[in-house]
Amino acid sequence: MKNGAISGRVAAGSLHGFRAGPVILLGVEVNPDLADFIPLGPSVELPFFCGPLDLLLHLIRKNEVSIYDIPILSICDQYHEHVRTMQELDLEVAGEFLWMAAWLLQLKSKMLLPRTETEEGDPREELVERLLAYRRVKELASILHDKDLVRQCIWPAGIIADLDDEDVELDWEEVDLRLLAETYLYVMQRFAAAHPPPIQVIPLRYSVQDKMREIYQRITEDDLVPLTRHLNRRANPEEVVVLIVATLELVRLGAARAEQRLPFAEIYLRRGRRTLDEASFEPPEREDADEF
Amino acid sequence: MNSEFLQALIEAVVLTARSPVTPEAVSMATDREIGEREIEEAIAALAASWEEAERGVRLEKAAGGWRCVTPAQFDHYLRTFHGIASRQKLSQAALEVLAIVAHRQPVTLPEINFIRGANSAAVARTLLDRKLIRLAGRKKVVGKPFLYRTTKEFLLHFGLEKAEDLPDPEDLVEAEVIADA
Amino acid sequence: MNSEFLQALIEAVVLTARSPVTPEAVSMATDREIGEREIEEAIAALAASWEEAERGVRLEKAAGGWRCVTPAQFDHYLRTFHGIASRQKLSQAALEVLAIVAHRQPVTLPEINFIRGANSAAVARTLLDRKLIRLAGRKKVVGKPFLYRTTKEFLLHFGLEKAEDLPDPEDLVEAEVIADA
Numbered sequence: 001m002k003n004g005a006i007s008g009r010v011a012a013g014s015l016h017g018f019r020a021g022p023v024i025l026l027g028v029e030v031n032p033d034l035a036d037f038i039p040l041g042p043s044v045e046l047p048f049f050c051g052p053l054d055l056l057l058h059l060i061r062k063n064e065v066s067i068y069d070i071p072i073l074s075i076c077d078q079y080h081e082h083v084r085t086m087q088e089l090d091l092e093v094a095g096e097f098l099w100m101a102a103w104l105l106q107l108k109s110k111m112l113l114p115r116t117e118t119e120e121g122d123p124r125e126e127l128v129e130r131l132l133a134y135r136r137v138k139e140l141a142s143i144l145h146d147k148d149l150v151r152q153c154i155w156p157a158g159i160i161a162d163l164d165d166e167d168v169e170l171d172w173e174e175v176d177l178r179l180l181a182e183t184y185l186y187v188m189q190r191f192a193a194a195h196p197p198p199i200q201v202i203p204l205r206y207s208v209q210d211k212m213r214e215i216y217q218r219i220t221e222d223d224l225v226p227l228t229r230h231l232n233r234r235a236n237p238e239e240v241v242v243l244i245v246a247t248l249e250l251v252r253l254g255a256a257r258a259e260q261r262l263p264f265a266e267i268y269l270r271r272g273r274r275t276l277d278e279a280s281f282e283p284p285e286r287e288d289a290d291e292f
Numbered sequence: 293m294n295s296e297f298l299q300a301l302i303e304a305v306v307l308t309a310r311s312p313v314t315p316e317a318v319s320m321a322t323d324r325e326i327g328e329r330e331i332e333e334a335i336a337a338l339a340a341s342w343e344e345a346e347r348g349v350r351l352e353k354a355a356g357g358w359r360c361v362t363p364a365q366f367d368h369y370l371r372t373f374h375g376i377a378s379r380q381k382l383s384q385a386a387l388e389v390l391a392i393v394a395h396r397q398p399v400t401l402p403e404i405n406f407i408r409g410a411n412s413a414a415v416a417r418t419l420l421d422r423k424l425i426r427l428a429g430r431k432k433v434v435g436k437p438f439l440y441r442t443t444k445e446f447l448l449h450f451g452l453e454k455a456e457d458l459p460d461p462e463d464l465v466e467a468e469v470i471a472d473a
Numbered sequence: 474m475n476s477e478f479l480q481a482l483i484e485a486v487v488l489t490a491r492s493p494v495t496p497e498a499v500s501m502a503t504d505r506e507i508g509e510r511e512i513e514e515a516i517a518a519l520a521a522s523w524e525e526a527e528r529g530v531r532l533e534k535a536a537g538g539w540r541c542v543t544p545a546q547f548d549h550y551l552r553t554f555h556g557i558a559s560r561q562k563l564s565q566a567a568l569e570v571l572a573i574v575a576h577r578q579p580v581t582l583p584e585i586n587f588i589r590g591a592n593s594a595a596v597a598r599t600l601l602d603r604k605l606i607r608l609a610g611r612k613k614v615v616g617k618p619f620l621y622r623t624t625k626e627f628l629l630h631f632g633l634e635k636a637e638d639l640p641d642p643e644d645l646v647e648a649e650v651i652a653d654a
Contacts, residue, residue, distance in 0.1 A: 051410030136461035140391035153367035161308035169562035181642035303529025321554035348484025429632015
């Protein structure tokens with residue numbers, strides 16, 4: 001009777017053991033507090049499946065068919081229907097669901113074809129094997145789930161012995177490659193923090209005033225300067241930044257006008273209402289200049 | 293050393309130890325004056341006496357040794373006292389990956405993915421972070437994928453002495469097939 | 474809540490607490506169902522009963538609360554026990570030196586000291602004793618310092634065939650690579 005007892009527990013739906021808990025929409029776990037506020041259109045609640053095999057097992061169970069004799073035609077249609085609903089709900093459908101959909105289609109076509117003598121075995125064989133293996137995993141996972149719930153309520157007791165030195169010690173058995181790598185990265189980060197690279201002072205290679213002069217001269221000569229094309233010729237980002245600042249400064253002073261007909265279209269620079277003399281391009285005096 | 297003193301000593305040891313206590317280590321602490329067998333018996337007697345009376349702690353055998361834990365009925369009060377709102381439950385995907393690693397260890401991620409029919413990389417990472425699984429070298433096949441094993445933390449969390457103590461899923465499913473027939 | 478349950482609850486609290494336990498905090502853990510006075514009495518009764526019998530722990534009043542301590546007569550045994558337990562442990566410093574040797578081998582002690590910002594000679598000696606690192610010649614620089622490498626025992630523990638199989642630490646800590654491998 002031992003077997004009977006176990007099977008009774010299994011058949012009683014321990015495979016569904018996970019379904020309780022938070023509101024779970026297909027593929028997305030939703031915080032129960034927020035579930036009411038998620039606009040979903042018509043209220044569709046689908047159970048959560050953590051993979052295509054999970055979904056297939058659910059369909060087999062729902063249809064009350066044998067795992068060893070899956071009616072591929074109808075299961076395939078239901079599977080596709082389900083994946084379609086997932087897509088209609090705008091839920092991200094993981095690639096593995098689509099891969100299984102393709103496999104089922106292939107099996108369906110094989111089942112529809114008349115069986116030839118030369119063909120060996122049932123085309124469903126591999127699928128059955130994988131479902132059986134997965135069902136075992138789910139069974140064990142269900143046992144772990146029940147244990148997890150109980151074990152979460154248990155606290156390790158222990159007092160700190162006065163004679164212990166407080167150095168954190170690690171169980172050598174538990175030291176794995178990842179901990180070793182994490183420790184290495186931690187040490188190197190600490191080293192980098194303790195030894196910051198020396199600050200390099202790079203002299204400015206472009207001055208705003210020079211660029212203002214350059215653009216102003218071009219506007220005066222050509223009257224029309226395409227800004228983006230002008231900028232594109234400069235590969236150095238430092239120079240591009242200085243050029244843009246210089247352009248904005250010219251527009252602010254009224255020495256240039258910028259025109260754009262359409263969003264994202266070329267920006268043209270024209271002569272402004274003000275004429276600048278050479279003195280306007282001198283760097284402004286700084287009050288605190290003496291301090292440096 | 294009389295038996296009362298030995299029991300008190302064991303109590304002091306398990307309550308100050310940071311990981312499960314083996315009778316061997318206690319025996320060594322007495323300079324082998326007391327044998328492992330005697331200590332094992334004393335621990336078992338202590339565990340039984342704590343189980344009988346209403347006590348705030350009990351002794352359990354897990355991960356190859358004995359450790360002190362609180363009974364589940366105090367969880368609510370302890371969480372309030374320690375200010376811990378709630379604990380993160382393991383997701384179904386995490387439980388499936390754990391089940392595969394526990395049952396087939398050492399096992400690689402591609403193998404886990406194949407059995408689950410779903411990508412399990414993110415889940416494996418979470419389990420690594422929670423120290424329920426660990427990396428245990430690389431498999432000597434093309435690409436040298438990492439091998440995974442369960443940890444001592446896994447055994448402690450699920451109250452197991454060793455991973456093999458989990459029921460064999462083959463048995464469970466076979467039983468169901470017999471019932472179906 | 475009967476008095477036995479309350480005493481057991483107090484036991485669970487004091488044995489999981491990391492600092493002295495006040496009656497007020499226990500009262501709050503019961504949602505003020507039990508008053509501070511009643512809890513103070515229960516703690517005192519518990520302390521007295523532990524004092525009477527030969528026990529591995531006793532309760533003492535300290536810093537405005539109650540805490541668990543081990544009686545002095547067990548000190549010798551506890552010291553020995555924790556000494557034995559720590560033999561299977563690795564200190565954080567040792568893990569750091571091991572990580573540096575593993576990922577930068579061959580490497581000299583002055584280099585390790587420089588990276589860690591701390592003298593690592595004693596730690597390196599421990600790792601040499603445990604056969605996790607080994608000497609591998611001398612570096613041809615001033616002072617000709619010894620070079621360190623990891624050992625076969627090290628590889629065995631991490632399930633690797635050769636030191637070159639050690640993954641790039643950056644990659645290993647990223648989830649994607651665990652998946653690809």
